[in-house]
Amino acid sequence: MIAQLQGQLVEKNLTDVIIDCAGVGYFVEISLHTYSLIPDGDLVKLYTYMLVREDAHRLFGFMEKSEREVFKLLISVSGIGANTARTMLSSLDPSQIAQAIANGDVRTIQSVKGIGAKTAQRVILDLRDKILQVLEDPQISVLPSNRGREEALSALETLGYLRKQAQKVVDKILSSNPDASTEQLIKEALKQL
Incomplete structure (x- = not known):
């Protein structure tokens, strides 16, 4: 299996890249998250996962x-x-x-x-x-079940905010104040959105 690739970036598209490693060009499928992290320089290193199926061999690349x-x-x-x-x-x-x-x-x-x-x-x-x-990421933690969180997110969605944006802000508020009421969450979120 190919665990990582490091080489010259030949081509960069939204869904894939081509990396030249010692004269061999590897076609690597990527996500938009990885695309946004790939620097515009010549040298790139990707962690990879090779998926082998009967009908195809696919190589997926990730910056992290x-x-x-x-x-x-x-x-x-x-x-x-x-x-x-x-x-x-x-x-x-x-x-x-x-x-x-x-x-x-x-x-x-x-x-x-x-x-x-x-x-x-x-x-x-x-x-x-x-x-x-x-994931050993200390930023990822299980937030306590908070009914006010879901109500606040629904209210913010109703007000026209994207759920993903609102969720980031509400989760940030809850991490510093886990006992926040629905009203507090909405008020704080509106200040930050």
Whole structure:
């Protein structure tokens, strides 16, 4: 298996890159998250995952090891293929996915195109225990179940804010003040949005 590639960046597209390693050009599929992290220089290093199927050999690249680990966990879930996992990592950051899984946030996972309610629930059910073990990121923590959080997010959505944006702000508020009421969450979030 190919675990990482380091070489000259020959071509950079939104969904893939070509990396020249000692004269061999590797076609590597990437997410938008990785695309945004790839520097514009000549030299690039990607952590990779090689997916071998009967009909294809595909190489996926990631700027961060944590993103590769989340990708591997996602494709282990029944009903989630490599393309769906890559779409999830393009729509949400790896830490957002991990946070949503850890907190049982079906709506965030379901916000990804192609993910329905049943698939989102299956992802949470299958990966809830595994996700925190894989990621040693101290920023990812299981937030206490807070009914006010969901009410605040719904209210902010009604006011026209994107759920992903509102969720980041509300989670930040809750991490510093876990006992915040729904009203406090909405007021603080409106100041920061």
